[in-house]
Amino acid sequence: xxxxxxxxxxxxxMLRESLQGLLDRQNDIEVATAPPDPIxxxxxxxxxxxxxxxxxxxESGADPGICSHLLAQYPELLVIAVSPVDGRAVVFKQVITRxxxxxxxxxxxxxxxxxxxxxxxxxxxxxxxxxxxxxxxxAEETFPRKKR
Numbered sequence: 467x468x469x470x471x472x473x474x475x476x477x478x479x480m481l482r483e484s485l486q487g488l489l490d491r492q493n494d495i496e497v498a499t500a501p502p503d504p505i506x507x508x509x510x511x512x513x514x515x516x517x518x519x520x521x522x523x524x525e526s527g528a529d530p531g532i533c534s535h536l537l538a539q540y541p542e543l544l545v546i547a548v549s550p551v552d553g554r555a556v557v558f559k560q561v562i563t564r565x566x567x568x569x570x571x572x573x574x575x576x577x578x579x580x581x582x583x584x585x586x587x588x589x590x591x592x593x594x595x596x597x598x599x600x601x602x603x604x605a606e607e608t609f610p611r612k613k614r
Contacts, residue, residue, distance in 0.1 A: 471514060519543060523547035537560060
C-alpha cells in the first residue's frame, strides 16, 4: 500500500517542528514542507502529489482561506487545519466539510491523515460517494420534453 503524502504548510515554527517530528516517526507517511506563500503552496501540492495538507487554524476558529482554493483545484485532497493555541484540528474535504477533532491527540491526528489512504478518491464516484453521504434520488421530470 502506498504511503500517505503530507504537505506541511504555513504553521508557526514550533507547531511545524512538532508535527514534522510526529510525522517523521511514522513508517507510512511521507512529509514535505511547503513554502509560506499561498500561491507557491498550490504548486507545491501539484509538485509533491500530496494527499494531505496540514495548515494553521486561525485563532478565531474560522476556516483558513486557502482551503477553498486547495479543494477547488484538488478535490481529492484532505486539508487538516491545526490550532497552534489549543491543539484543535479541523478536517476539510471536497465541498469543505468540517470535522472537529477536539481536543486532538496525536493518535487522532494520525488517524485523520491515514484516512486518505483508506478512502481514496475515485474520479468515477459521485460527490456523494466521496463524502460518504447518502445519495439523494434524482428529481423526476414533471413536463414531457418537446421533440425538435
